[in-house]
Amino acid sequence: MTSITNNVLTILNTKIYPGESKEIDFDVANLHTSSPINVPVIIERAKKPGPIVLFTAGIHGDEVNGVEIVRQLIAKGINKPKAGTIICIPVINIFGFINLKREFPDGRDLNRVFPGTSEGSLASRVAHKLMHEIVPIADYIIDFHTGGAGRFNAPQLRIMKENRSLNELAKVFGAPFVLYSKNLNKSFRNTCYKLGKPMLLFEGGKSFHIDESVTNHGVNGSKRVLQHLGMLSTKFNVSKPKKDTVFINESRWQRASHSGMFRASIGISSHVKKGDVLGHITDPYGKLNQAVKAPNTGYIINVNESPIVYQGDALFHISSKLKR
Structure with a gap:
């Protein structure tokens, strides 16, 4: 049960008073060996009242850069507010994190089963518990993700264009890019949106990789938001x-016209012009050397870093229309 009464915050049947620090276990199921598995929820409350901000990461078990950002918020004491409350859940999909897998052991993508059910699949039960035991108390949510399948995302926020308050909060965060994108059905972001919970979704880096620049953008942006809310020490x-x-209003993927060995020659976040060479696709035998050219002028906001690609694979994500 989650509530706040007489300035006493109750999360997962635990009371947290102003000025208190608590670590609570978000338990859903044991491992198949019957060993218990704990998902720590780290809560810091100031004596002075203020907003409640929730930081989450690891919805996908392979997105370790987001986990590192929240870890740094905790390790550096940024999560100890001078006003209000900060809740950190560094690894939501602990099952995937342990097994170095994006999905849950049941094969489901947690970010496609929200709001979940109490009697559904393992992933669905985790989604349900998160939405009923943690999210209702939050005033703001910042959720950290990375690129998948070897694709490196430039540090960016993803929000809906029509939301004025999120636009203002995104400006405060100060990521290099803001990509306007619709909420996906059954995603964490869409479910929070339906509840009226403002969420900034941060994307940066790639799976199974920690990038210092991406981490710094995530940590510094979080500090700016907390300062804006009057919470930062x-x-x-x-x-x-x-x-x-x-x-960025619109963007497009540049896909491989041939299968082969791929090498990008342009860096992430670069601004390119239509026709610029972005990389090359070759074969192991020295016969093929196909240049990959920019289909339009724009910013490179994602690069495929896989050395082997197949025809039709996404190679670059390029902005096509900017907000004016």
């Missing part, structure tokens, strides 16, 4: 982004 410095955020 005065001992932390907050720097302005080096560049203005680029807001």
Whole structure:
């Protein structure tokens, strides 16, 4: 049961009073060996009232860069607010994290089963418990993800264009890019949206990889948001982004015209012009050397770093229309 009464916060049947720190276990099921598995929920409350901010990561078990961002928020004490409450769940899909898998052991993608059910699949039960025991108490949510299948995402936020408050919060966060995208059905973001819970979804890096630059963008953006909400401790410095955020209305994927060995020659976040060479597809025998050219002018917001590609594979994600 989750509630806040007389400034006493109750999460997972545990009371947290102003000024208290608590670590609570978000337990759903044991391992198949009957060994218990704990998903820590780390809660820090200030004596002074204020917003409740929820930081989450690891909805996909292979997206370790997001886990690292939340870990740093905790390790550096950024999660200890001067006002309000900060809740951190560094690894939601602990089963996938243990097994180095994106999905749950039942093969389901947690981010496609929300809001879940109490008697459904393992993934569905985790989604249900998160939505009923944690999310209702949050005023703001920041959820951290990375690119999948060897594709490296430039640090970016994904929000719906029509939401004015999210647009303002995205400007405060200061990621290099904001990509306007619709909420996917049965996703965590869409379910929170239906509940009226503002969420910033951060994407950066790739699976099974921790990138220092991406991590820094995630940590610094979180600090800016907390400062904006009057929650960040005065001992932390907050720097302005080096560049203005680029807001992207539309984007497109550049796909491989041939199968073969792939090497990108353009860096992530680069601005390219139509016709620029972005990389090459070759074969192992020295007969094929196919240049991959930009179909339009725009920013490179995702690069496929896999050395082997098949015809039709996504190679680059390129902005096509910017917000004016």
